[in-house]
Amino acid sequence: MKAYRIHRLNGIDGIALDNLPSPEPGPGEVSIRVRAVSLNYRDLLVAKGVYSRNLPLPLIPTSDGAGEVIEVGSGVTRFRPGDRVAGCFFSGWADGPLTEVASKTAHGGAVDGMLVEEKVLPVEGVVKIPDHLSFEEAATLPCAGLTAWHALIESGGLKVGESVLIQGTGGVSLFALQLARLAGAKVIVTSSRDDKLQRACDLGASEGINYKTTPEWGEVVREKAEGIGVDHVVEVGGAGTLGQSLKAVKVGGHIALIGVLTGGGEVNPTPILMKNIRVQGIYVGSRAMFESMNRAIELHQLRPVVDRVFPFDDARGAYRHLESGAHFGKVVVQVG
Numbered sequence: 106m107k108a109y110r111i112h113r114l115n116g117i118d119g120i121a122l123d124n125l126p127s128p129e130p131g132p133g134e135v136s137i138r139v140r141a142v143s144l145n146y147r148d149l150l151v152a153k154g155v156y157s158r159n160l161p162l163p164l165i166p167t168s169d170g171a172g173e174v175i176e177v178g179s180g181v182t183r184f185r186p187g188d189r190v191a192g193c194f195f196s197g198w199a200d201g202p203l204t205e206v207a208s209k210t211a212h213g214g215a216v217d218g219m220l221v222e223e224k225v226l227p228v229e230g231v232v233k234i235p236d237h238l239s240f241e242e243a244a245t246l247p248c249a250g251l252t253a254w255h256a257l258i259e260s261g262g263l264k265v266g267e268s269v270l271i272q273g274t275g276g277v278s279l280f281a282l283q284l285a286r287l288a289g290a291k292v293i294v295t296s297s298r299d300d301k302l303q304r305a306c307d308l309g310a311s312e313g314i315n316y317k318t319t320p321e322w323g324e325v326v327r328e329k330a331e332g333i334g335v336d337h338v339v340e341v342g343g344a345g346t347l348g349q350s351l352k353a354v355k356v357g358g359h360i361a362l363i364g365v366l367t368g369g370g371e372v373n374p375t376p377i378l379m380k381n382i383r384v385q386g387i388y389v390g391s392r393a394m395f396e397s398m399n400r401a402i403e404l405h406q407l408r409p410v411v412d413r414v415f416p417f418d419d420a421r422g423a424y425r426h427l428e429s430g431a432h433f434g435k436v437v438v439q440v441g
């Protein structure tokens with residue numbers, strides 16, 4: 106079977122297509138024919154060696170894949186051949202709070218990932234996918250979808266009528282937009298491009314702000330949120346955007362700290378205490394959260410926003426498209 110592997114941490118050129126033997130499921134394991142994989146910004150960081158210089162090379166990249174069960178190992182009763190499933194971002198975080206051990210089971214980082222034709226996973230790291238979704242759509246859920254769900258619903262406790270700020274129109278942010286709208290919240294979105302702001306408004310955002318032409322967008326968000334600021338910020342920018350987010354959030358509000366799109370830098374922490382803000386780090390989510398999210402997605406027939414689907418042979422083209430920043434939503438690779 107074919108598998109992409111990172112041989113050198115020098116960017117997209119360090120990823121090669123290799124031939125590997127098909128893996129066999131052992132006790133408590135499930136063998137999956139991968140049908141689609143989605144890319145995350147993290148996958149670029151991994152390939153470039155920014156995520157970590159100490160990865161086990163060669164490494165099969167990417168965390169997010171969906172497909173069908175080929176075979177189950179002894180003791181597996183939750184799945185049978187033909188089931189439509191996705192792998193979890195962490196194969197070892199089934200439920201409860203994140204532990205140090207579970208944090209070391211992230212696919213496409215600490216352990217081999219999903220950009221491969223056949224994958225064996227421990228059964229506790231596998232979920233059924235909603236019937237109405239294609240494999241390409243379902244492959245967007247394990248990291249981007251679940252991170253947004255964890256941030257707003259599980260940890261944020263989002264309520265009907267509250268307001269949410271999302272930054273940019275990438276994978277996590279558009280899931281946050283869709284989930285916030287499902288939950289009956291008002292959404293304010295920022296983007297580098299006016300056409301993307303329009304598309305986000307078509308998806309249900311009520312206000313859009315171009316962060317290139319309005320670099321001091323924090324005050325503008327505050328004004329648009331009844332003059333007092335938003336209840337929740339889905340912070341994907343990191344150090345370069347947190348200062349504005351602290352202006353945009355209301356007193357007693359919540360910032361879900363998720364991303365590092367702007368890299369490192371210094372942030373003045375004083376507003377966190379002066380405004381009594383809760384800043385909560387989010388690292389994807391557990392299998393139990395994934396299953397809760399899938400119930401909501403199924404009930405509301407939510408469809409993830411897929412920007413473009415690339416063939417398996419052009420997976421590196423998919424990486425380049427993600428790197429360009431031209432995408433709106435998720436970039437997907439079809440497998441097989």
Ligand SMILES: NC(=O)c1ccc[n+]([C@@H]2O[C@H](COP(=O)([O-])OP(=O)(O)OC[C@H]3O[C@@H](n4cnc5c(N)ncnc54)[C@H](OP(=O)(O)O)[C@@H]3O)[C@@H](O)[C@H]2O)c1
Nearest residue numbers: 146252272273274275276277296297363364365366388389
């Ligand atoms: N903690 C976790 O568990 C977790 C999980 C998933 C992702 N993340 C992190 O979250 C971030 C987003 O990941 P992703 O996969 O959703 O990325 P993505 O799909 O590649 O989205 C990137 C988008 O972010 C926007 N952006 C870039 N710079 C920005 C800035 N300065 N201000 C506002 N928006 C900006 C751009 O949107 P426009 O084109 O509209 O400007 C860009 O298209 C990354 O840092 C990733 O590592 C963390």
